[in-house]
Amino acid sequence: IMPVRVLDAQGMGNIWVLAEGLLHAIDPDGDPGTDDGAQVINVSLGTTNESDLIEDILEIVTCDDDDDDDAVRCELYGGSVVVGAAGNSGDTTRHYPAAEEEDGVIAVAASNEARALAEFSTRGTWVQLTAPGED
DSSP states (O other): OOOOOOSOTTSOOOHHHHHHHHHHHHOTTSOTTSOOSOSEEEEOOOBSSOOHHHHHHHHHHTTOSOOGGGHHHHHHHOOOEEEEEOOSSSSSOOOBTGGGOOTTEEEEEEEOTTSSBOTTSOOOTTOOEEEEOOO
């Protein structure tokens, strides 16, 4: 487990710090030839604002990119899976980065004790899984 803090003490953040955190998670020592990166990255945060930067970073993280700068890590170890929170808006509002719909990014909504979608959980065709999120 590799905790990477991307939000401040008040729970606020920005896409630049999120991007840096994602890149750190896949290559903490800055050497793509070492196997020290996270294979699964949980992103339990989101924004309703889509970002080209985060989309580009997710392509790098999941190795769904033709960027030669990261070819060594991708060839040796493959991409990481990013599990993203669908959100808690209770409607179909897309929350990013979960809603990016990139290969290797999984959007997860909340389920209740009856294994049904929790009332508060964000939903939509872009959401792929549910996980316990209520009680």
